[in-house]
Amino acid sequence: MKIGLLDTLRAANPVVLNISNFVTVQDVANGINAIGASPIMSEEIAETREMVQISSAVALNLGAFSKPQVDHILAMGQAANELHKPLVIDPVAVGAIAYRKQVATDLMSQFQVDVIRGNAGEIAALADVEWQAKGIDAGSGNQDLVEIAKACAQKQHCVVILSGETDVITDGERVVKVHNGTPLFQLHVGSGDMLSSIVAAFCAVSDGDYFEAAQTACVVFAAIGELVAKELKEERPGTFSARLMDALHLTTVADIEKIAQFD
Ligand SMILES: Nc1ncnc2c1ncn2[C@@H]1O[C@H](COP(=O)(O)OP(=O)(O)OP(=O)(O)O)[C@@H](O)[C@H]1O
Ligand SMILES: Cc1ncsc1CCO
Ligand SMILES: [Mg+2]
Numbered sequence: 001m002k003i004g005l006l007d008t009l010r011a012a013n014p015v016v017l018n019i020s021n022f023v024t025v026q027d028v029a030n031g032i033n034a035i036g037a038s039p040i041m042s043e044e045i046a047e048t049r050e051m052v053q054i055s056s057a058v059a060l061n062l063g064a065f066s067k068p069q070v071d072h073i074l075a076m077g078q079a080a081n082e083l084h085k086p087l088v089i090d091p092v093a094v095g096a097i098a099y100r101k102q103v104a105t106d107l108m109s110q111f112q113v114d115v116i117r118g119n120a121g122e123i124a125a126l127a128d129v130e131w132q133a134k135g136i137d138a139g140s141g142n143q144d145l146v147e148i149a150k151a152c153a154q155k156q157h158c159v160v161i162l163s164g165e166t167d168v169i170t171d172g173e174r175v176v177k178v179h180n181g182t183p184l185f186q187l188h189v190g191s192g193d194m195l196s197s198i199v200a201a202f203c204a205v206s207d208g209d210y211f212e213a214a215q216t217a218c219v220v221f222a223a224i225g226e227l228v229a230k231e232l233k234e235e236r237p238g239t240f241s242a243r244l245m246d247a248l249h250l251t252t253v254a255d256i257e258k259i260a261q262f263d
Contacts, residue, residue, distance in 0.1 A: 002212060003253050003256050005216045006256070014057060015037075016038065017054075017059070017085075021062075027188075027193065032201050034245050034249040037198075048076055056205075057085055058076060058087050058088070059200035061090045062094070063193065073107060086204060086208075086210060087113050088116075089108070091104045091126060094125045094126060112158070117199050120133075120148065124148050126152045128155075129143050149170045149175070150172055150173075161195075169215045176215045184225065188240060188244070224247045228243045
């Protein structure tokens with residue numbers, strides 16, 4: 001685990017291109033900006049190649065797409081592959097809506113993603129494992145989370161992050177578990193979206209080691225949230241969200257190293 005990659009990210013300030021969803025676009029842009037990357041969003045297919053060219057990583061969020069946006073997402077994924085830019089996908093609610101799973105799997109058959117970041121309900125759906133997803137939330141199920149994440153990674157030939165109370169990161173063989181975090185993340189819609197784009201920012205500075213980038217992004221984000229939560233006496237989602245932005249900017253590698261918990 002190279003938590004120092006956070007300093008590399010801040011020094012490089014990589015441009016991260018996002019297709020976001022309209023619900024959380026502002027949080028995603030501000031979140032990756034605060035941590036030290038340079039966000040850019042796109043909603044026009046005609047600018048795809050130029051956009052990917054100027055970017056160091058691409059994050060595709062499937063949170064609220066329409067048919068024209070699916071064409072745009074496809075063009076973006078294919079351009080990222082052609083131009084050798086790391087590609088992250090966030091398959092929002094594919095465990096709850098069959099149509100979304102169909103679209104996500106269709107897309108992933110037409111380009112190669114480097115990292116999939118989703119909650120248990122989403123990753124189980126992509127791994128074809130029985131699970132009760134609940135809308136955008138993880139839902140519930142009995143299967144082993146490590147086995148689900150590994151199955152998904154082997155199926156899609158990429159790194160998978162199954163996030164939740166414990167984040168599971170795997171390339172299909174190797175597994176790292178991150179134990180940091182706070183339940184307050186669940187009171188802020190879009191925490192996962194922010195994490196997915198932060199993963200893309202770490203991939204941009206990882207020299208092609210996306211397994212390492214994914215783990216580091218998970219520890220950094222979860223530990224920063226945990227530090228913010230420790231300062232709150234009550235569950236205050238609004239305050240948490242504002243302070244999370246500040247902490248993404250202010251928290252140092254040393255602060256994170258002090259509380260990082262992974263195995
Ligand atoms: N119960 C929990 N305890 C600690 N940390 C958590 C918990 N649940 C989620 N997290 C953390 O929240 C962050 C977002 O992950 P989560 O799995 O909630 O994404 P998500 O379900 O896609 O969220 P959203 O739909 O709001 O974007 C991760 O850093 C994860 O570690
Ligand atoms: C609430 C919601 N609905 C579609 S996307 C989204 C934000 C979380 O991804
Ligand atoms: Mg999500």
